[in-house]
Amino acid sequence: MELRGLTQRYGERVVLDAVDLGLDAGRVLALLGPSGCGKTTLLKLLAGLARPDAGSIRLGGVEVAGAGRFVPPERRGLGMVFQDYALWPHLSVGGNVAFPLQMRGWRKADIAGRVDEVLALVGLAGQAARNPASLSGGQQQRVALARAIAARPALLLFDEPLSNLDRDLRESLCDEIGGLLRELGTTAVYVTHDHEEAFALADQVAVLGEGGIRQLAAPEQLIDAPANAAVAAFLKQGNLLPAHLAAGAMGLAGDTMQPELPFGVPADGAGHLYFPQSALRAVTDGGLSGVVRAQRYRAGHYATTVRLRPPAGGELEVDWLSARRHQPGERVRLALDWTRVRWLPAA
Numbered sequence: 001m002e003l004r005g006l007t008q009r010y011g012e013r014v015v016l017d018a019v020d021l022g023l024d025a026g027r028v029l030a031l032l033g034p035s036g037c038g039k040t041t042l043l044k045l046l047a048g049l050a051r052p053d054a055g056s057i058r059l060g061g062v063e064v065a066g067a068g069r070f071v072p073p074e075r076r077g078l079g080m081v082f083q084d085y086a087l088w089p090h091l092s093v094g095g096n097v098a099f100p101l102q103m104r105g106w107r108k109a110d111i112a113g114r115v116d117e118v119l120a121l122v123g124l125a126g127q128a129a130r131n132p133a134s135l136s137g138g139q140q141q142r143v144a145l146a147r148a149i150a151a152r153p154a155l156l157l158f159d160e161p162l163s164n165l166d167r168d169l170r171e172s173l174c175d176e177i178g179g180l181l182r183e184l185g186t187t188a189v190y191v192t193h194d195h196e197e198a199f200a201l202a203d204q205v206a207v208l209g210e211g212g213i214r215q216l217a218a219p220e221q222l223i224d225a226p227a228n229a230a231v232a233a234f235l236k237q238g239n240l241l242p243a244h245l246a247a248g249a250m251g252l253a254g255d256t257m258q259p260e261l262p263f264g265v266p267a268d269g270a271g272h273l274y275f276p277q278s279a280l281r282a283v284t285d286g287g288l289s290g291v292v293r294a295q296r297y298r299a300g301h302y303a304t305t306v307r308l309r310p311p312a313g314g315e316l317e318v319d320w321l322s323a324r325r326h327q328p329g330e331r332v333r334l335a336l337d338w339t340r341v342r343w344l345p346a347a
């Protein structure tokens with residue numbers, strides 16, 4: 001899949017602004033971003049449910065949208081899974097799965113075998129005769145998944161497929177979809193606003209925002225090294241503290257420090273420190289001073305939120321893994337393991 005300069009406007013609003021994006025065959029890409037950032041718009045352009053205002057889309061080396069060229073959805077070789085399952089209520093489970101095969105002119109005998117095969121793949125062996133309405137939400141989404149993969153599409157598109165399901169089911173089905181995609185080796189684009197889902201499923205995650213891709217990276221890299229403060233703030237996988245550097249001294253949460261920075265010291269000015277919760281430890285002297293605001297026990301430690309003294313008022317908090325229980329309001333001092341700190345530019 002290759003997008004070049006892909007642009008989509010609604011009236012004055014530019015939702016996608018000259019987006020370039022590539023995905024190798026057999027890989028899974030998650031599109032992650034806040035509500036309204038254009039995830040669904042991008043998916044619709046890929047599916048052929050909308051025409052881009054500018055730019056091009058190539059699938060399997062073939063241009064399906066571009067200057068003067070537009071291949072309709074049914075000729076793009078895609079499978080789609082939607083949030084609301086979108087099963088046809090007048091067809092049985094098997095009828096739903098068979099439908100795209102019938103549309104593609106498969107032979108009857110081949111269709112029956114393939115329907116059984118994909119229903120077994122999604123854990124619904126022997127359920128072909130059932131009415132979709134008699135199934136649970138999770139089972140209905142499995143039928144939709146079976147229908148999407150039945151014709152062996154070159155590209156699978158998912159639009160928040162798990163958001164109507166409860167948490168336990170979401171997690172287990174997410175793992176199953178991930179396993180299935182790898183087993184089939186299908187290229188997939190998966191839209192979600194759930195970070196955990198994106199990290200669990202995808203080889204690559206594109207964080208969308210401000211009309212473009214803020215960062216495209218593997219989950220580990222996004223979590224460990226977000227490209228900038230906006231990405232880190234959206235992902236919430238670590239602590240983010242505004243900081244100010246002037247002549248080697250760092251202004252941080254009301255204190256001035258002269259840290260041994262592990263990174264090349266950037267030019268003087270404003271930025272953010274980014275570090276994992278485990279980079280903080282309690283000390284009796286020095287460090288950042290703050291007040292415990294909330295605490296929750298998690299196997300082996302207390303996940304603790306500490307409110308710092310921001311230099312110019314307002315709220316500034318860090319998350320810290322403490323070995324013991326603290327009372328809300330208790331004063332603490334936290335030292336930072338500077339070897340685990342990154343400096344992030346503002347945007």
Ligand SMILES: Nc1ncnc2c1ncn2[C@@H]1O[C@H](COP(=O)(O)OP(=O)(O)OP(=O)(O)O)[C@@H](O)[C@H]1O
Binds near residue numbers: 010015038193
């Ligand atoms: N047909 C349309 N006409 C006008 N504006 C639209 C249309 N479709 C989407 N938009 C606007 O474009 C922006 C991006 O919408 P889109 O549905 O792609 O966002 P999203 O990232 O998928 O959001 P969500 O997570 O809430 O589904 C939104 O501001 C939306 O209101």
